[in-house]
Amino acid sequence: MMEPSAYLVLSALLFGIGAIGVVVRKNALxxxxxxxxxxxxxxxxxxxxxxxxxDPTGGVFAFIVMTVAAAEAAVxxxxxxxxxxxxxxxxxxELSVLKW
Numbered sequence: 001m002m003e004p005s006a007y008l009v010l011s012a013l014l015f016g017i018g019a020i021g022v023v024v025r026k027n028a029l030x031x032x033x034x035x036x037x038x039x040x041x042x043x044x045x046x047x048x049x050x051x052x053x054x055d056p057t058g059g060v061f062a063f064i065v066m067t068v069a070a071a072e073a074a075v076x077x078x079x080x081x082x083x084x085x086x087x088x089x090x091x092x093x094e095l096s097v098l099k100w
Contacts (some may be wrong), residue, residue, distance in 0.1 A: 004051070007044055007045070008048060011041045011044040011048065014037055014038070014040055014041030014044060015041035016041075017037060018034045020034075021034025021037065022034045022035060026091050026092050027090060027091060027092075028080050032072075032073065032080070039068070043062040043065050043066065046058040
């Protein structure tokens with residue numbers, strides 16, 4: 001069995017790559033995928049910590065995070081499809097539909 005620190009390093013890498021994707025990229029679909037990557041990084045940390053402590057609470061929290069991620073993906077993709085039908089682009093620099 002691997003040390004929990006390896007899982008936490010993997011978690012930090014996934015979260016960091018996702019955070020960079022959210023900040024740097026301008027494509028809304030890539031931003032949604034980066035958010036999913038960040039959530040998966042959190043899941044790895046939760047499960048690793050729960051496994052290390054012998055407590056199933058980390059797995060339960062990871063399941064909750066997966067549920068939130070699925071809802072976020074469904075709502076986010078539906079919003080992107082609606083925006084694409086109107087503007088025919090998903091570049092966030094060209095979108096001003098949600099502004100006042």
